[in-house]
Amino acid sequence: MLRTNDGTVIAENCVYIIPRNATLTIKKAVLHVVTPAPERALRRPIDTFFASLAVDQGERAVAIVLSGVGSDGSLGVKSVKEHGGLTLAQAEVDDEAMRGMPSSAAATGSVDFVLPIEAMPAKLMGYLRHLDVVSERKNGDGVQSDAAEHLSEVVALLRVRTGHDFGGYKSSTLGRRIQRRMQVFQINDIISYLDRLRANPDELDLLFQEILVGVTEFFRDPNAFDALAAVMRKLIADKGADSHVRIWVPGCSTGEEVYSIAIMMREATDAKTAPKVAIFGTDIDPKAVTSARAGLYNKLPPGLSQARFDRWFSKEGDEYRPTKEIRDLCVFSVHNLIKDPPFSKLDLICCRNLLIYFDVGLQHRVAQIFTMRFGPGATCFLGRRRASRGMPSCLVSSTRSIASYNG
Numbered sequence: 004m005l006r007t008n009d010g011t012v013i014a015e016n017c018v019y020i021i022p023r024n025a026t027l028t029i030k031k032a033v034l035h036v037v038t039p040a041p042e043r044a045l046r047r048p049i050d051t052f053f054a055s056l057a058v059d060q061g062e063r064a065v066a067i068v069l070s071g072v073g074s075d076g077s078l079g080v081k082s083v084k085e086h087g088g089l090t091l092a093q094a095e096v097d098d099e100a101m102r103g104m105p106s107s108a109a110a111t112g113s114v115d116f117v118l119p120i121e122a123m124p125a126k127l128m129g130y131l132r133h134l135d136v137v138s139e140r141k142n143g144d145g146v147q148s149d150a151a152e153h154l155s156e157v158v159a160l161l162r163v164r165t166g167h168d169f170g171g172y173k174s175s176t177l178g179r180r181i182q183r184r185m186q187v188f189q190i191n192d193i194i195s196y197l198d199r200l201r202a203n204p205d206e207l208d209l210l211f212q213e214i215l216v217g218v219t220e221f222f223r224d225p226n227a228f229d230a231l232a233a234v235m236r237k238l239i240a241d242k243g244a245d246s247h248v249r250i251w252v253p254g255c256s257t258g259e260e261v262y263s264i265a266i267m268m269r270e271a272t273d274a275k276t277a278p279k280v281a282i283f284g285t286d287i288d289p290k291a292v293t294s295a296r297a298g299l300y301n302k303l304p305p306g307l308s309q310a311r312f313d314r315w316f317s318k319e320g321d322e323y324r325p326t327k328e329i330r331d332l333c334v335f336s337v338h339n340l341i342k343d344p345p346f347s348k349l350d351l352i353c354c355r356n357l358l359i360y361f362d363v364g365l366q367h368r369v370a371q372i373f374t375m376r377f378g379p380g381a382t383c384f385l386g387r388r389r390a391s392r393g394m395p396s397c398l399v400s401s402t403r404s405i406a407s408y409n410g
Contacts (some may be wrong), residue, residue, distance in 0.1 A: 004017075004018045004019075004020055005017055005018065005019050005020065006019075006020050006022065007019040007020060007021055007022065007027060007034050007036055008034075008036060009034070009035055009036040009037075010033060010034070010035070011033065011034040012032065012033055012034075013029070013032050013033070013034060019034065021036070021048060022036060022038070024038055024039050025037065025038045025039070025048075026038075026048055026051050026052075027048060027051070027052050028051060028052060028055035029052065029055050029056055029059050029060075030055065030059055031059065032059070047075050047078065047079075048075065049068075049075040049076040049079055049104075050075055050076060050077070050078040050079040050082075051079070052079065053066045053076065053078075053079025053080065053082055053083055054078070054079055054082040056079075056083065056088075057079075057082040057083040057085065057086040057088055058082075058086060060086075060088065061086050061087050061088065061145075062086070062087035062088055062134065062145075062183070062186065063088065063131075063134060064083050064086060064087075064088030064089075065083075065088060065089045065090075065091070065127060065130070066079055066080050066083040066088065066089070066090045066091070067090075067091045067092070067093075067123065068080065068090075068091070068092045068093065068104050068105050068108040068114070069093045069104070069105065069120070070093050070096040070102065070104065070105060071103065071104035071105075072103050072104070073103050073104060073107075073321065074103060074104060074107035074108075074301035074321060074322075075104060076104055076107070076108050077104075077107045077108050077110070077111050077301045078220065078301070080092075080108050080111060080113045080114055081111060081113045081216065081217075083113075084113045084115075084183075084213075084216055085216055087179060087182075087183050087186075089115055089127075089130050089186070089187065090108070090113055090114045090115050090116075091114065091115065091116050091117075091118060091123060091126065092105040092106075092108045092109045092114045092116075092117045092118075093105045093117070093118070093119070093120060094117045094118055094119050095119045103321070105117070107301055112212060112290070113216065115187045116187075129189050130186065130189065132189075133186060133189040133191070134186065136191060137186075137191055144174075144175040144178065144179070145175075145179065146175060146178030146179055146182055147178075147182055147185075147192075147193065149192055149193045149194070150178050150181055150182050150185070150193045150196075151174060151178050152193070153193045153194070153197065154174055154177055154178060154181070155170075156197060157177070157181055157197065157200065157210075158170050158177070160197075160200050160201070160207055161207060161210065161211060161214075164204060164207040164208070164211070165207070165208075165211050167211070167287055167339065168341075169214060171341070171361055171362055171364060171365030171368075172214070172360050172361060172362065172365070173360060173361065173362050174362070176214075176360050177214065180210070180213045180214045180216075181193070181196070181210065183213060184196070184206070184209065184210055184213055212288070212290070215286075215287070215288045215291070217254070217256030217257070217291065217356055219256045219257065219259050219260055219356060220259050221259045221260075221262065221263050221307055222263050222307060223259070223260065223263075223355075224355075227355075227384075228263065228267065231264075231267065231353075231384055232267055232270075232271065234351070234382050234384070235267055235268060235271045235351075236271050238350055238351065238382065239268075239271060239272055239277070239278055242278040243278065244277065244278065244279075245278075245279075246278040246279070247278060247279045247280075247281070248268070248278050248279070248280045248281070248350050248351075249281050249283070249346065249348055249349050249350050249351075250264060250268075250280070250281070250282040250283065250349070250350060250351040250352075250353065251282075251283045251285070251345075251346045251349050251351070251352050251353070252264065252282065252283065252284045252285070252352075252353045252354070253285050253286075253338070253340045253352070253354055253357060254285075254286055254340070254354065254356040254357035255284030255285060255286050255291070255292075255295060255335065255356075256286060256288075256291050256295070256356060257291050257294040257295050258284055258291075258294065258295025258296075258298060258333070258335060259300070260284075260353065260355070260356070261282055261284035261295065261333050261335070262298065262325045262329055262330075262333060264282055264351075264353060265280070265282050265325070265329045265330075265332040265333055266311065266315050266325070266329055268280050268282070268332065269315075269328065269329065269332075280332050281332065281334060282332050282333045282334070283334050283335075283336070283346055284333060284334070284335045284336075285335070285336055285337070285338035285340070286335075286337065286338070287337065287338070287339050287340075288337075289337050292335050292336065292337050295335045296335045298324045298325050298330055299319065299322045299323070299324050300322060300323050300324070301321070301322055301323075315329055340357065340369065340372070341365070341368065341369075341372075345372050345373075345375075350382070351382050351383075351384060352373055352382075352383045352384065353384040354369075354373075354383065354384070355384070357369070
């Protein structure tokens with residue numbers, strides 16, 4: 004075992020120990036140590052490391068959550084899954100208290116296998132051998148060529164099973180999600196995976212969840228939220244207590260962004276003269292919507308200030324929930340942005356989690372939907388880091404700009 008120092012280059016067959024009161028990340032196979040760590044209530048060293056590992060290693064990242072107290076690692080396994088890696092959690096933990104970490108990770112739905120420790124080495128070696136076997140078959144998008152050629156067949160099976168059509172999603176996105184399921188089972192060719200889908204409808208449900216996996220958190224991308232705060236102040240400047248502000252967050256996933264916007268609205272208004280606010284969070288994933296409605300979260304991001312945390316969240320056991328004042332602003336529902344009637348008379352649409360997955364044709368359709376449902380002077384919040392190629396860079400505040408994006 005080696006004590007980790009900032010700038011340590013990782014080597015094979017070594018175990019690295021994180022220093023006390025430190026945060027560890029990895030970039031280009033180099034370990035980076037930052038001290039001091041965030042305050043204990045907001046500290047999540049395993050999540051932080053897993054998130055950096057996911058970005059650094061992609062499909063070769065493996066996140067393993069072993070026995071431990073608490074829920075650290077639950078957000079990190081989502082990041083590893085999002086970037087194509089493998090996720091494992093320990094089974095058969097004897098100590099009740101020590102089940103917290105692997106149980107919380109497994110509860111996210113982002114853990115591929117819950118295994119006893121003795122079974123993990125074989126799973127890891129098989130996974131890495133599979134990656135080596137298929138590496139030469141991948142195209143420029145990192146997707147196996149045969150998988151790319153049979154996307155329409157997979158989409159058709161998903162449409163029959165789930166009622167949702169993923170034909171307008173980017174082929175590279177779909178290909179990577181399908182390929183990750185193939186990697187989990189070490190299936191080398193798409194024909195064999197299609198056979199599995201036809202024989203085992205439950206795998207179609209798991210693939211559906213794979214495609215919808217969302218990595219979101221409270222106040223993700225602080226610079227974007229700083230820009231949004233200015234828009235909110237302008238939005239409510241001329242509205243009184245009898246006015247209404249209507250906000251829609253399509254693709255809301257588990258609700259963190261909806262609650263973040265609700266918090267910002269409360270911070271931007273005087274409680275006595277504030278307009279009536281309704282924030283609609285929608286998603287096609289019923290599990291995500293159920294989680295959003297519950298509003299219970301294992302961990303909060305280190306970027307959340309202690310003052311904001313203390314004011315707007317309450318602790319319930321080992322979990323945290325936005326206060327009732329915030330939850331009362333938010334309405335969550337299952338909704339298909341493409342098929343179902345959209346919300347109307349909107350002042351703000353926040354769509355940072357969907358557009359990057361859509362092809363150009365579907366992006367145009369969504370833009371037209373947004374345009375028709377805007378109220379006068381409305382704003383579309385896209386977010387610079389998550390905007391698709393050709394989309395407005397950060398904030399677009401006219402329906403004409405929305406309708407004419409990308410040509």
